[in-house]
Amino acid sequence: MSKNKEQDELLKWLDEEDPFGLNEEMEFIIFKCIDCGKEDEVPDYVVEEFHFDLEEDEEVEVVCPFCNGTMRQARKDPSE
Numbered sequence: 001m002s003k004n005k006e007q008d009e010l011l012k013w014l015d016e017e018d019p020f021g022l023n024e025e026m027e028f029i030i031f032k033c034i035d036c037g038k039e040d041e042v043p044d045y046v047v048e049e050f051h052f053d054l055e056e057d058e059e060v061e062v063v064c065p066f067c068n069g070t071m072r073q074a075r076k077d078p079s080e
Contacts, residue, residue, distance in 0.1 A: 031062055035069025047073070 028041035042062060050060040062071045 030074040031071040032074040033064040033067060033069045033071045036064060036067040038064065038066045039074060040065060040071065042071075 027044040029044050029047050031042050032039045047060050059072050064071045
């Protein structure tokens with residue numbers, strides 16, 4: 001089999017199967033900085049990775065890209 005034909009078949013397989021999930025729509029979670037108040041979107045898979053090291057009552061915290069402060073997940077209800 002020629003090299004070009006192998007490459008064409010590989011590209012066709014990648015397009016059809018999407019083995020790496022490149023065509024999946026990413027979901028984002030809004031985080032709000034407790035220092036500067038700005039909001040930023042964090043991919044949900046990143047937030048899920050942080051949950052592994054947390055205790056039951058701890059929240060995921062990330063670094064604010066605007067002020068290097070602490071960001072926590074934004075709540076819809078301010079009392080949460």
